[in-house]
Structures are given as C-alpha cells and as structure tokens.
Amino acid sequence: MKQSGVAPRDDSPPTIFERSRPGRRGVEPPPVPSGLPELDDCLPAELLRRDPIGLPEVGELEGVRHYTMLSQRNMAIDTNFYPLGSCTMKYNPRVNEAVATLPGFRKAHPLQEAWEIQGWLDVFWRLERLLAEISGLPHVSLQPAAGAHGELTALMMIRALLEEREPGARRVVLVPDSAHGTNPSSCTIAGFSTREIRSGKDGTVDLEDFNSKLGDDVAAMMITNPNTLGLFEPRIGEISRALHDAGAYLYMDGANMNAILGVARPGDFGVDIMHFNLHKTFSTPHGGGGPGAGPIACVDELEPYLPVPRIERVAPTAGNGASTDENEYRLCEDFPRSIGKVRSYLGNSGILLRALAYIMAHGPEDLRRISEAAVLNANYLRVRLRDEFHLPFDAPCMHEVVFTARRQKEHGVRALDIAKRLIDLGFHPPTIYFPLVVSEALMIEPTETETLQTLDAFCEAMRTIAVESREDPERLREAPVLQPVKRLDEVAAVKTPILVCACEDGRS
Amino acid sequence: MAYVQHTDDDIRAMLRAIGVDSLEDLFESIPRDMRLDRPLRVPPARTEREILSHFQEVASANLSLDDVPSFLGAGVYHRFIPAAVDYLASRGEFSTAYTPYQPEVSQGTLQAIFEYQTLIARLTGMEISNASMYEAGTALVEATLMAYAIHGAGKTALISEGVHPEYRHVLETYFRNHPVRVETVPVGEDGRTDTSALRGGDVFAFVCQSPSFFGVVEDGPALRQAADRLDPERRPHLIVAADPISLGILAPPGSYGADTVVGDGQALGNDPNLGGPTFGFFATRASHVRKIPGRVVGETRDRDGRRGYVLTFQTREQHIRRERATSNICTNQGLCCLRGAMALALLGESGIRRAAEASTRLAHFARDRLCELPGVKEVFAAPFFQEFVLELPVPARPLYRKLLLDGVRGGLPLERYFPERQNQMMFAVTEMTTPEDIERLRDCLERHLRGASATRGSKQGAGKRARRGAAKKLAKPRARKS
Numbered sequence: 001m002k003q004s005g006v007a008p009r010d011d012s013p014p015t016i017f018e019r020s021r022p023g024r025r026g027v028e029p030p031p032v033p034s035g036l037p038e039l040d041d042c043l044p045a046e047l048l049r050r051d052p053i054g055l056p057e058v059g060e061l062e063g064v065r066h067y068t069m070l071s072q073r074n075m076a077i078d079t080n081f082y083p084l085g086s087c088t089m090k091y092n093p094r095v096n097e098a099v100a101t102l103p104g105f106r107k108a109h110p111l112q113e114a115w116e117i118q119g120w121l122d123v124f125w126r127l128e129r130l131l132a133e134i135s136g137l138p139h140v141s142l143q144p145a146a147g148a149h150g151e152l153t154a155l156m157m158i159r160a161l162l163e164e165r166e167p168g169a170r171r172v173v174l175v176p177d178s179a180h181g182t183n184p185s186s187c188t189i190a191g192f193s194t195r196e197i198r199s200g201k202d203g204t205v206d207l208e209d210f211n212s213k214l215g216d217d218v219a220a221m222m223i224t225n226p227n228t229l230g231l232f233e234p235r236i237g238e239i240s241r242a243l244h245d246a247g248a249y250l251y252m253d254g255a256n257m258n259a260i261l262g263v264a265r266p267g268d269f270g271v272d273i274m275h276f277n278l279h280k281t282f283s284t285p286h287g288g289g290g291p292g293a294g295p296i297a298c299v300d301e302l303e304p305y306l307p308v309p310r311i312e313r314v315a316p317t318a319g320n321g322a323s324t325d326e327n328e329y330r331l332c333e334d335f336p337r338s339i340g341k342v343r344s345y346l347g348n349s350g351i352l353l354r355a356l357a358y359i360m361a362h363g364p365e366d367l368r369r370i371s372e373a374a375v376l377n378a379n380y381l382r383v384r385l386r387d388e389f390h391l392p393f394d395a396p397c398m399h400e401v402v403f404t405a406r407r408q409k410e411h412g413v414r415a416l417d418i419a420k421r422l423i424d425l426g427f428h429p430p431t432i433y434f435p436l437v438v439s440e441a442l443m444i445e446p447t448e449t450e451t452l453q454t455l456d457a458f459c460e461a462m463r464t465i466a467v468e469s470r471e472d473p474e475r476l477r478e479a480p481v482l483q484p485v486k487r488l489d490e491v492a493a494v495k496t497p498i499l500v501c502a503c504e505d506g507r508s
Numbered sequence: 509m510a511y512v513q514h515t516d517d518d519i520r521a522m523l524r525a526i527g528v529d530s531l532e533d534l535f536e537s538i539p540r541d542m543r544l545d546r547p548l549r550v551p552p553a554r555t556e557r558e559i560l561s562h563f564q565e566v567a568s569a570n571l572s573l574d575d576v577p578s579f580l581g582a583g584v585y586h587r588f589i590p591a592a593v594d595y596l597a598s599r600g601e602f603s604t605a606y607t608p609y610q611p612e613v614s615q616g617t618l619q620a621i622f623e624y625q626t627l628i629a630r631l632t633g634m635e636i637s638n639a640s641m642y643e644a645g646t647a648l649v650e651a652t653l654m655a656y657a658i659h660g661a662g663k664t665a666l667i668s669e670g671v672h673p674e675y676r677h678v679l680e681t682y683f684r685n686h687p688v689r690v691e692t693v694p695v696g697e698d699g700r701t702d703t704s705a706l707r708g709g710d711v712f713a714f715v716c717q718s719p720s721f722f723g724v725v726e727d728g729p730a731l732r733q734a735a736d737r738l739d740p741e742r743r744p745h746l747i748v749a750a751d752p753i754s755l756g757i758l759a760p761p762g763s764y765g766a767d768t769v770v771g772d773g774q775a776l777g778n779d780p781n782l783g784g785p786t787f788g789f790f791a792t793r794a795s796h797v798r799k800i801p802g803r804v805v806g807e808t809r810d811r812d813g814r815r816g817y818v819l820t821f822q823t824r825e826q827h828i829r830r831e832r833a834t835s836n837i838c839t840n841q842g843l844c845c846l847r848g849a850m851a852l853a854l855l856g857e858s859g860i861r862r863a864a865e866a867s868t869r870l871a872h873f874a875r876d877r878l879c880e881l882p883g884v885k886e887v888f889a890a891p892f893f894q895e896f897v898l899e900l901p902v903p904a905r906p907l908y909r910k911l912l913l914d915g916v917r918g919g920l921p922l923e924r925y926f927p928e929r930q931n932q933m934m935f936a937v938t939e940m941t942t943p944e945d946i947e948r949l950r951d952c953l954e955r956h957l958r959g960a961s962a963t964r965g966s967k968q969g970a971g972k973r974a975r976r977g978a979a980k981k982l983a984k985p986r987a988r989k990s
Contacts, residue, residue, distance in 0.1 A: 012815035016623050016853045026856035027590035029863040029939050036869040043891050049759050054630040055857040063854045071601035075613035078600030095556045104567025109580050110783030119569030145642035148838045182838050184831035191685035194831045232537045262548045269542040287843030288617040289607040291785035340681035344645040344674035345783030363553035366510045372531040373512045380522045449511050452518045483612040485816040493808035493820040499636045501626040
C-alpha cells in the first residue's frame with residue numbers, strides 16, 4: 001500500500017470540528033435562572049477552567065446533517081446482509097426499542113429505593129428465570145456488561161471457590177486453540193495462566209491432548225460449544241466428567257447459543273457455568289460495538305459466589321406480573337462468599353429489558369425454531385458454496401460455517417480481498433482470519449432472520465468472486481472501489497498515530 | 509415463528525439442497541442423550557401488541573424521575589438531552605451495525621468515535637482517549653491495571669474515600685486475586701482527600717475523584733504533589749475520576765498533571781436507564797497509547813489519499829495478544845458513547861458551560877436555602893460542584909420516603925454506603941432543577957422536620973400502606989411543569 005506520491009484529496013467529509021464557527025449556538029440547555037449566587041461566589045477562581053474547552057460550535061441543523069451523513073457511511077443489519085461470523089447479526093426487532101424507551105424504564109435511577117423500581121426488578125427476575133430454563137443452569141446473574149465481562153466474572157467465581165477449598169493449588173485454565181481471544185485474556189485478568197488444547201483433525205477438541213494437559217493444577221476449562229468452527233463438541237460429556245473427576249470446572253462461552261436454543265442445554269451436557277451474549281442470541285442491537293450484556297448462569301455449587309446485588313422475590317406475583325401492591329422483589333447484597341460487585345449499580349438494564357421482550361415474543365416452539373432456521377441457513381450456505389470454496393472441516397455445521405480462501409490464494413487472492421470485493425457487491429463481509437487455527441478463514445454466520453432469496457443472492461456474489469479470482473484477481477485486490485473510501489493504510493495509522501482531531505473552529 | 513421469514517416451501521427446498529429429510533436431522537452432530545427431549549418451559553409467544561401492553565404495565569410499577577422533582581444523583585443524573593440525540597442515535601445505520609472491523613463500510617461509526625475521542629480529550633485536558641469502556645467503575649479498574657503495567661515497580665494503589673463507593677467496590681473485586689494491594693485514603697473534615705495521610709513506598713497509583721462522591725471539588729495540584737512526594741523519582745500515576753459536565757467549568761485534570769482521567773458518560777446524552785447501559789470514558793497521555801485498554805480509532809489515508817479512519821493499535825488487544833493482553837475488553841459502549849458525542853457536539857462549547865454553571869449555581873442556592881432550616885447543617889466545608897451533604901436532625905432514609913409521598917424525591921440517604929452517616933442526605937442539583945423545585949423541597953423538608961419533633965414515632969404503621977398508595981398514584985404519568 002504505497003502512500004508516497006499521492007496528493008491528499010480534500011473531498012472527504014468535514015469533521016464536526018471543521019463545521020464549527022466561533023459564536024454559533026447549538027441546542028441550548030435550560031437558561032440559568034435569575035437570583036442565584038454568582039459563579040465566583042460558588043467556586044474559587046483557582047478551581048475553574050481558564051481556557052476554552054475546544055468543543056464545536058455548530059447549529060442544530062448542521063449537527064443533524066453531520067450525524068445523518070455519518071450514518072449513511074455505515075453498513076448495518078438494517079441496510080445489508082451482515083454474515084459476520086461469531087457475532088450473530090440477526091434482525092433487531094423494533095418493538096424491543098419501543099419497550100426500552102418507555103419513560104418508566106429509561107427515566108429510572110439506580111439508587112431509588114427498591115419499592116420505587118418494582119417494575120424493573122420484575123424484568124430482572126423474569127429474565128433470570130428464563131435464562132435458567134434455557135441454559136439448564138439454575139442460578140443467574142445479570143450483572144456483567146458484556147460477554148468478556150461475563151467470562152471474567154465466572155472465572156473470579158471459580159477462583160473464589162477454589163481458594164476456599166484448596167488455596168493456591170489450582171492456577172491453570174485449559175483453553176482450546178480455537179477459542180475467542182477474550183477467553184485467555186480473561187484468564188490473565190482473573191489471575192490464572194492458560195494451557196492451550198489442540199484442535200483435532202475434525203475441528204473439535206483433541207481428547208488425547210486434553211487428557212495429557214489435565215492435571216491437579218487445573219482450575220477449569222473454557223469451551224465454546226458449538227465451537228468457533230461451527231461444530232458441536234461431541235465429546236463434551238466426557239470432557240466434563242474428566243474435569244469433575246479431577247476437581248476442576250467446565251466453563252462455556254455462550255457466544256454460539258443461537259445454534260442450540262431449545263435443542264440442547266449446557267446444564268444438561270455437563271457445563272458448570274456459562275455466559276450469554278444477549279446482543280447475539282437475544283437480538284439486542286450491536287450499536288456499532290456495544291452496549292451488550294453478558295449474564296452468567298451456574299450450578300448450585302457456584303451459586304454462593306455470584307456477584308452482588310442479587311434479586312430476591314419475597315411475594316408471589318399477582319397475575320400479569322405488574323405488582324405495585326406489595327414489595328414483591330428486593331435487592332440483596334448480603335452474600336458473604338460473593339466475589340462482590342463487578343460493575344457499578346445494577347447491570348446493563350436497558351439491554352436486559354430488550355432481551356426479555358425478545359424472548360417473550362417466542363414460545364417454546366419458536367425459540368427452538370430460531371436455532372433450527374439458523375442451522376438450516378448455515379448448512380444451506382455450506383452446500384451451496386462448497387464447490388467453489390474450500391471447507392477445512394467438511395461436516396454438517398451448526399449456526400455458522402467456516403470456509404477458507406485456499407483455492408483463491410493460488411491466484412494471489414486472500415480472504416481479505418474476498419471480504420473487500422463482497423462489500424462492493426452489497427454484502428457485509430464475514431469474519432476473516434478467525435478462528436486462528438484455520439488459515440485464510442472466512443467465517444460465515446447467516447442467522448435465522450434472512451430469507452432464502454438473500455442467501456441465494458449472497459451465494460451468487462460469492463460465486464462471482466470465485467470466478468473473478470481466477471479470471472481477474474487484480475479486481476479483487478483493488479476492491480472496494482464503490483465505497484466512500486478505498487482500502488485504508490493501517491500501517492501509517494500506527495506509524496504516525498493521529499488519535500484526535502488537530503483542527504479547531506473550522507480552520508484545519 | 510416470530511422473526512424467521514421462511515415459508516414451509518423455503519424450508520423444504522433448503523432441506524432438499526442440504527440433503528437431509530427434516531430439521532431434526534440438522535442436529536445429528538449433537539449426541540442424542542444430550543438433546544432436550546421436551547419443549548422449553550417458557551410462557552407462550554406473545555404478539556407485538558401484547559408485549560407492548562405488558563411492558564407498559566410493568567413500566568408503570570416504576571416511579572420515574574419525571575414523576576416528581578428529584579434530588580438523587582451520586583453518579584447518575586437527570587440531565588438535559590437535546591431531542592435530536594434520540595432521533596439520530598436510533599437510526600438503524602448506527603444502532604444495527606457492529607464493531608467497525610471493515611473500515612470501508614464503517615466510516616460513519618469510525619469518524620464518530622474519532623470525534624468522540626477528540627471531544628473527551630479536550631474535555632479532560634488529556635492527549636488521547638479510547639473508544640469508551642463499560643462504565644466508570646470498570647474504567648477505573650482498567651486505569652489502575654494500566655498504571656500497574658506502566659509503572660512497573662509499585663504494588664500498592666491508594667484510593668481516596670472520596671471515590672464513589674460503587675467504583676471502589678468494583679476495584680476491590682478485581683484486585684482480590686491480584687498482587688496489587690488497594691489501600692483507602694480517608695477524606696478530611698472538609699470532605700477533601702486527606703493528603704497528609706498518604707503513606708507507602710511502593711505506590712504506583714493514587715486514585716481520586718473530583719468532584720468527589722460527596723460532591724467536593726478536590727485541590728488538583730495538591731493531589732499531584734502528594735503523589736509525587738511519595739516517590740519523587742518513579743512518580744505514581746494520578747488517576748482522576750471526573751464528572752464530564754463539571755469539566756465545562758472546572759479545571760480539567762490534565763491541567764494539574766493527571767496521568768489518566770476516567771468517568772461515567774451517562775451525563776452526556778444518556779438517560780439514567782437505571783444506571784446502565786452508560787459508558788465509561790478513558791483519557792490518558794499519548795505516551796501510553798500502546799498500553800491503553802479497549803478500542804482506539806486513528807485517522808489515516810486511503811489508496812487515493814482520501815482521509816479515513818480505522819481501528820488502530822489492535823496488537824494491544826485480546827483478539828491478537830490473547831493471554832498477554834493487558835485487558836480482556838472486546839467491545840466499547842458504541843451507541844452510548846455516540847450519544848455522548850452527539851450531546852457534546854449539539855450543546856457545544858457554550859451549552860456545556862451553561863449546563864455546568866447552572867448546576868453549580870442552582871446547587872449553591874439549594875444549599876443556602878436548605879441550611880436556613882433549623883437543625884440542618886452542611887457536612888463538608890470544601891467547595892462543591894453540584895452535590896452537597898447535609899446533616900439532618902432525623903435519620904435520612906425514613907425521611908426520603910416521607911418526602912416522596914409529599915411529591916419530592918430527596919437526596920441520597922448516605923446510610924446506603926456509610927452506615928455511620930445515618931442522618932446525612934446528599935442532594936444533587938442539575939440544570940434540570942428549577943428554583944421552584946428547590947422551594948418545594950425546602951417546604952416539604954421544613955414540614956417534616958417540624959413534624960418530626962411533634963409526632964415522632966406515631967405514624968409507624970401507616971407508613972407502609974401510604975407508601976403503596978403513593979407508588980400507585982405516583983406511577984401514573986403526570987405532566988411536570990417546567
């Protein structure tokens with residue numbers, strides 16, 4: 001990616017700072033009433049800011065145009081098929097947004113007394129019960145703010161239990177080489193070291209390697225099931241028994257729960273503790289990178305260590321659940337063996353609420369149909385594309401399928417080039433170069449909400465790319481050409497970091 | 509089928525293409541004895557209309573901040589949010605996109621984050637910012653972990669008692685399994701951190717909050733000097749948690765030598781939402797860029813020389829560095845920090861200053877009016893921004909309930925975090941508070957304090973009944989005059 005000799009073009013859209021002009025007013029907050037003490041009488045001068053902050057000065061229309069323009073420079077589920085593997089980019093139903101923006105929810109304060117927020121506590125309690133039933137694990141905490149946060153919380157709980165039982169003895173967590181990067185890094189933050197388990201020839205955990213690495217220093221194993229190759233770990237029962245016999249615990253990364261709703265439950269196949277990604281499985285908007293929520297569910301043995309606060313139901317529900325006549329629920333912090341708080345206040349409530357609304361739109365059959373359709377769609381893509389793209393593990397998959405660019409690489413075309421060309425053909429690219437155990441990986445997760453027509457159009461685009469890789473590989477290496485920007489120089493971004501805008505007041 | 513769009517014909521055609529007979533066959537790879545042999549025990553599916561009416565009823569069981577004037581703060585505030593923020597942030601192009609791994613189709617999100625980083629850096633007086641974190645408590649943990657990694661020598665983090673008790677609790681949870689020792693530095697009588705109490709030779713970080721949990725504005729330069737005195741050569745990191753609106757008028761921590769500034773972004777364009785989701789902001793020195801946790805966006809050029817933005821310094825992150833990553837954070841709080849950027853941009857220089865000024869002047873007015881009441885006195889003498897603690901002649905928690913029944917939500921009974929502060933209540937005032945709200949609070953307070961001495965203890969039994977009635981009455985949406 002040569003940069004030299006190319007004169008910078010100036011047709012890129014302005015930043016909000018470049019739109020700014022001194023003295024222009026934006027949206028005005030309520031005026032300062034008269035008759036109040038003067039600022040100088042409130043705070044001594046040495047505590048006050050001396051210079052301008054450097055915030056933009058733009059009118060409301062200019063601001064609205066700015067952000068509308070930015071929104072149009074994004075691809076999203078609402079605009080395009082988005083088969084980003086491992087991220088479960090399913091449709092985000094709008095009724096959930098309508099629910100989450102009800103003033104009774106959004107305008108509540110976390111330090112109100114429990115009797116003032118019984119509606120919120122009812123939401124939490126119901127969601128906890130539903131997640132317990134879906135996972136087959138009886139105890140739930142809604143506190144973690146994201147999947148990685150759920151992993152960390154669970155590891156802290158395992159550690160707290162083991163420190164009571166055999167202090168200092170178990171400091172190793174087994175992690176398959178196909179795991180998400182958050183797994184090993186969560187281990188480090190929780191004070192464990194990791195020992196990697198090899199994937200076998202079939203893409204699942206190599207049992208021999210697992211057995212050889214399971215010792216009396218092992219605290220737990222983290223497993224993703226179905227794994228990141230989209231394959232169900234068929235020997236998970238054996239793995240769980242071996243861990244338990246060795247005095248260790250089985251943690252499941254629930255990123256791929258979308259494949260097994262109502263079909264199989266982690267608690268039934270030997271998992272001790274797991275996290276959910278509500279923004280994946282239960283359709284809460286990904287928001288350009290968050291917020292999500294990562295509730296955890298666990299077996300009885302780990303229950304005392306769950307983070308606080310916890311919800312307790314003290315009176316039965318009267319019919320529809322909306323009860324203000326009794327203090328039906330209360331928040332409890334008095335759990336002496338709890339690991340404590342993992343974030344401030346009560347969790348990512350707004351996300352929890354959306355997930356509950358989503359689950360309620362599904363009865364028992366519908367929840368199962370989510371997974372059936374997700375697995376159907378992934379297998380459909382698998383068989384439609386396997387003639388053109390190499391399948392490293394040619395077996396029926398679950399909710400996602402991993403291809404590689406091996407055949408295209410012979411023509412000098414890499415997974416990255418395929419991803420970039422897909423963009424110009426109107427599709428968000430799949431996840432590329434993950435999982436790490438497969439070189440040139442293309443990880444495709446269609447989700448259950450796409451139509452057959454969309455899947456066919458995607459296959460058509462992929463086949464076009466396969467043909468182009470043989471006949472016109474340069475075209476793929478140049479892609480994309482129809483987007484607001486072409487490929488960006490990521491090396492320069494590190495070499496000469498520009499992490500904040502240097503301009504001020506429209507004078508760049 | 510809720511949101512699945514397939515027709516029966518579609519499903520048949522797809523099964524045929526795959527070469528299986530039934531949907532059940534797709535799950536052959538799951539051993540039979542691991543499959544669930546019954547339907548999930550969940551309630552029957554509800555229609556969109558049923559979902560809405562169910563949650564409307566549930567929502568009405570919450571008292572909202574809109575129902576009555578409210579003086580509850582302690583880290584989450586009722587603030588002015590430009591109407592445009594809701595409309596713009598709910599555009600599906602923003603809300604249904606994901607982490608901008610593919611920059612060519614994510615320039616909107618990336619540029620918005622780049623601008624957010626700039627806004628936060630300018631507000632805090634720091635050189636760089638990341639793309640946001642979960643919330644303030646975990647941002648404070650990450651700042652401490654980063655300081656530990658950079659400093660390299662010390663094992664002790666000193667944390668002021670003026671830091672929000674929730675954040676301190678989170679810090680304790682994280683460091684329970686860690687070589688780091690966390691020691692609390694008490695606040696002095698005036699409410700500021702007692703820097704004369706600082707001890708320890710192996711300190712790598714001094715963690716403070718300004719305005720503090722108690723609302724007090726710390727003497728920033730004194731904090732820096734106190735940290736330096738501990739170890740003049742390997743200066744401990746000064747980590748400051750700050751309220752973003754306060755920085756509209758207060759000297760930014762960067763101006764007095766803070767190494768990292770964190771805080772909760774709820775006050776910027778986000779509804780209280782029961783405290784989450786919000787976002788944590790994280791700003792630091794440019795020299796720390798290779799150790800900063802979370803996502804970072806940088807400006808670069810495309811092949812034609814056009815300006816564009818990318819996620820950068822990704823080699824720090826967990827998906828590449830795995831067990832050697834200094835943080836396990838994968839996402840940021842994208843949509844919440846987008847709302848924060850929008851609020852900062854739309855309110856602008858003068859709007860943020862005005863919101864900050866209105867808050868502090870109204871708060872001082874409120875303090876003056878309330879302190880006129882007999883038996884009420886201010887607890888801390890140090891300057892404050894928008895929150896202040898009053899000592900009352902009666903326990904604060906029962907009073908909070910009585911005030912609410914009278915139609916005004918008082919401040920936070922400090923007993924919640926400090927059992928010994930039973931008679932203390934902390935009041936928060938923002939630009940949304942009116943002088944009439946303050947007078948109403950004063951009148952109610954006066955009535956109850958007078959009543960307390962006359963009828964103390966006589967209405968115990970009636971309390972609970974009245975409370976239930978109030979919850980019902982107050983829960984009905986009521987237009988608030990402004």
